[in-house]
Amino acid sequence: MVLDEFxxxxxxxxxxxxxxxxxxxxxxxxxxxxxxxxxxxxxxxSPKLPKGYIDTSLSYIVFYISDxxxxxxxxxxxxxxxxxxxxxxxxxxxxxxSLKGISKIQLQRDIIFTNPAIYExxxxxxxxxxxxxxxxxxxxxxIFKK
Numbered sequence: 001m002v003l004d005e006f007x008x009x010x011x012x013x014x015x016x017x018x019x020x021x022x023x024x025x026x027x028x029x030x031x032x033x034x035x036x037x038x039x040x041x042x043x044x045x046s047p048k049l050p051k052g053y054i055d056t057s058l059s060y061i062v063f064y065i066s067d068x069x070x071x072x073x074x075x076x077x078x079x080x081x082x083x084x085x086x087x088x089x090x091x092x093x094x095x096x097x098s099l100k101g102i103s104k105i106q107l108q109r110d111i112i113f114t115n116p117a118i119y120e121x122x123x124x125x126x127x128x129x130x131x132x133x134x135x136x137x138x139x140x141x142x143i144f145k146k
Contacts, residue, residue: 020113028070036062041059070082
């Protein structure tokens, strides 16, 4: 039980976010290709991906950040975003996520960063998720029509 409390501790989480940010900064400065293993609860796509492009039952997703992605790669101490192509037809979407969602960073096959901290989703994200669930229910479609 002590470990769970420590992993949820805000100070520990802040240190892990700072380390993640510094490592991303170094990778981009050195123009290195890398993999991000991300918690799907923190990932958003704009425009949304068509059904079947990714397995939505998975808890984690891997993104490969290389020359093509680095051109659109933007991050600060809290969030990151980049353009990515999905599916056989290379559907383009802007991927955005909180740094809290980065679980691991890999160079080739080697893990160079692991974040064991446990984060709660931001209140704004939780509210948007609730709204989306409500609006995606076909029974609720006529509520807002006049």
